Amino acid sequence: MAIQSGGSEVAAISLGSNQGHSLAILQGVVADLAATPASTLLACSRWYLTAPIGPPQPDYWNGCVLLSTALDPEVLLQRLWDLEHSYGRQRSERWGPRTLDLDLIFLGQQRWETPRLWLPHPRFRERGFVLVPLAEIAPDWIDPVSGYTVAQLLTQVDTTGVRPADIPHAPSATGIAQ
Template identity: 40%
Template sequence: MSTVSAFIGLGANLGDARATVEAALEELGALPGTRVAERSSLFRSAPVDAGGDDYVNAVARIETMLPAADLLAALMSIEQSHGRERTGYNAPRTLDLDLLLYGRQQIATDTLTVPHPRMTQRAFVLIPLLQIAPLIEIPGMGPAHGFVPDVAGQAISVLRS
């Protein structure tokens, strides 16, 4: 199989969220046939449609030979290794990994939808994505930068060291 460029959204707001996101970025690069090609800065964002502490977010572009379903399974395994519990919609979490884009593919199965269905509605996805891929097009939707005005009211800032 050839290599596919995929984008992964990372977020955490429980425990040492910054350290968890950094560790997850390393773990992405350790997946079989996968390397992290680019990563955004770490961002701080307020929860959307939920309470709890602010999130630490990032987006990574990976080059992978894993099929999309296998990549999703690997992402869920990384989440589990960090104690992820699925207690409810938008609940606080130790780690959230989302497969945002998988090449130029549009995928709709019972377990996976790509492009990620809410990626254009979230500043914590769009801003880090555009930092590393400013001209990226979302398959079936158009240029990602066209959705920025829709999320302008969502608070997000770069985390400083």
């Protein structure tokens, strides 16, 4: 695995699932992310239920995690794709149902534009299902593109379709079950 020479940076990762046992899948992938080499899990948002985008399908379970990592952005992205694959993700229908969807939202203040990876994620600013959980764990992160904090971006999107999941022992912003 490629390690950055400058030390660790904080990555925000958006998690989603609406096929299979979504809650168990998301809880499992949080543990898998915590076991990522050269990385430390810093925080995990609560879980949210979100109306899907695209064709008729079940609601999504969504959340975000913060990971301190020394991995190169492309290596971290590959780790996310490998985890998606291990949980049965099939890349067929755009905006279709999926067992697991992991998106790298930001990595510190890095800006990348390659065919495989854009940082920060190009559409996170318009997605309530990303901004609501992200604002729980990183409200003061400043988007290097817009200059706004996550909390400020959250005020600019419709979040009516994003509601907290009513589950016992949801993770707190520190990642510790309450």
